[in-house]
Amino acid sequence: SDIEKGTYPHYMLKEMDEQPTVIRKIIQAYEGDNGELTIDAEILEALRAADRLYIIAAGTSSHAGLIGKQYFEKMAGIPVEVHISSEFGYNMPLLSEKPLFIFITQSGETADSRQVLVKIKELGYPTLTITNVPGSTLSREADHTLLLHAGPEIAVASTKAYVAQIAVLALAAYVTARANGKDLEFDLKQELAIVANGIQTIIDSKDVLEDIAEDYLKIARNAFFIGRNIDFYVSLEGALKLKEISYIQAEGFAGGELKHGTIALIEEGTPVFALVTQASVALNIRGNVKEVAARGAHPCIIAMAGIDEDGDRLVIPHVHELLTPLVSVVPLQLISYYAALHRRCDVDKPRNLAKSVTVE
Ligand code: G6P
Numbered sequence: 001s002d003i004e005k006g007t008y009p010h011y012m013l014k015e016m017d018e019q020p021t022v023i024r025k026i027i028q029a030y031e032g033d034n035g036e037l038t039i040d041a042e043i044l045e046a047l048r049a050a051d052r053l054y055i056i057a058a059g060t061s062s063h064a065g066l067i068g069k070q071y072f073e074k075m076a077g078i079p080v081e082v083h084i085s086s087e088f089g090y091n092m093p094l095l096s097e098k099p100l101f102i103f104i105t106q107s108g109e110t111a112d113s114r115q116v117l118v119k120i121k122e123l124g125y126p127t128l129t130i131t132n133v134p135g136s137t138l139s140r141e142a143d144h145t146l147l148l149h150a151g152p153e154i155a156v157a158s159t160k161a162y163v164a165q166i167a168v169l170a171l172a173a174y175v176t177a178r179a180n181g182k183d184l185e186f187d188l189k190q191e192l193a194i195v196a197n198g199i200q201t202i203i204d205s206k207d208v209l210e211d212i213a214e215d216y217l218k219i220a221r222n223a224f225f226i227g228r229n230i231d232f233y234v235s236l237e238g239a240l241k242l243k244e245i246s247y248i249q250a251e252g253f254a255g256g257e258l259k260h261g262t263i264a265l266i267e268e269g270t271p272v273f274a275l276v277t278q279a280s281v282a283l284n285i286r287g288n289v290k291e292v293a294a295r296g297a298h299p300c301i302i303a304m305a306g307i308d309e310d311g312d313r314l315v316i317p318h319v320h321e322l323l324t325p326l327v328s329v330v331p332l333q334l335i336s337y338y339a340a341l342h343r344r345c346d347v348d349k350p351r352n353l354a355k356s357v358t359v360e
Helices: 011-017 019-029 041-049 059-076 111-123 137-141 160-179 188-203 206-217 230-246 255-260 279-294 324-342
Strands: 052-057 080-084 099-105 127-131 144-147 222-227 249-254 271-276 298-304 314-316
Touching: 011 019, 011 324, 019 160, 019 188, 041 099, 041 127, 041 144, 041 160, 052 059, 052 111, 059 080, 059 099, 059 160, 059 230, 099 111, 111 127, 111 137, 127 137, 127 160, 144 160, 160 188, 160 324, 188 314, 188 324, 206 271, 206 298, 206 314, 206 324, 222 230, 222 255, 222 279, 230 249, 230 271, 230 324, 249 255, 255 279, 271 279, 271 324, 279 298, 298 324, 314 324
Parallel strands: 052 080, 052 099, 099 127, 127 144, 222 249, 222 271, 271 298, 298 314
Antiparallel strands: none
């Protein structure tokens, strides 16, 4: 397996580097004969027939699910609920008349998610698994499968699979919306190609992210990730990455929620990573940054080109406003990676964690 890693010191670094290629592979894999993005006709029918989607997932996959909800609701107009698999059994929601259950799982083996699938099949509802592993348990047991085409992910901390999950969710929502006659004013294929280039630009400036990790996290005890709207969901993933591999206590928060408790934790020098990719909430999240800065925090603003301002620590390439998570997560992954390296942590095999958890 050292051979597969090639010249890379860690699988995680290799897998982060593969992300532009993964996006391009997904475009190819889901391109129909006419060059337009498409999904299997039966899956499209299942999506169109549903009056509500129930996304079930754990860990990083559940963070991708939160973004998938935005896609299906905003593009296709289909209501979506996102549930953590381990909790679903206790808090089974009242189901709509025609639910479709979507299981998002990189490995296709997560026991918490499988347990929900088994129960839903007993109830007789249709199921779709979105997974990176063809032939995996959840793929075999669900009615339908959409593949991520990300190639094997070895590092315990998920990177390219998360990005692939978001891209495939965007694609499925887009294709469903178009089939339903929704007037979408953008060409997803083109926008995803722009995303692939945007990710590459960030990957090519790794040294900047190494500097940020050193500046902000070398001696940090904790760190906060804040965002609003879709940036909030990416903040959750940024915090999870940092926790997983560097063991720094980290939390993701909605910018507006900080003042309702968490701001009490801000001390002199507390790192606060703020994502600013959504024009509609840029002013508000910048306001939150000012609030924490006034209390001594060390803010690191990561803004998208076009809505960036002087003093932002990192400007990421401009992409379609719905697709920003695909790009904004990449600096967070790299910052976590370098923070873990500074602390001499075992990046690919963090303590206490497993790549796929086959116990409930
Ligand atoms: C484990 C991994 C996480 C992953 C989660 C869900 O806890 O360490 O990185 O997000 O399982 O895995 P899945 O394969 O279902 O996406």
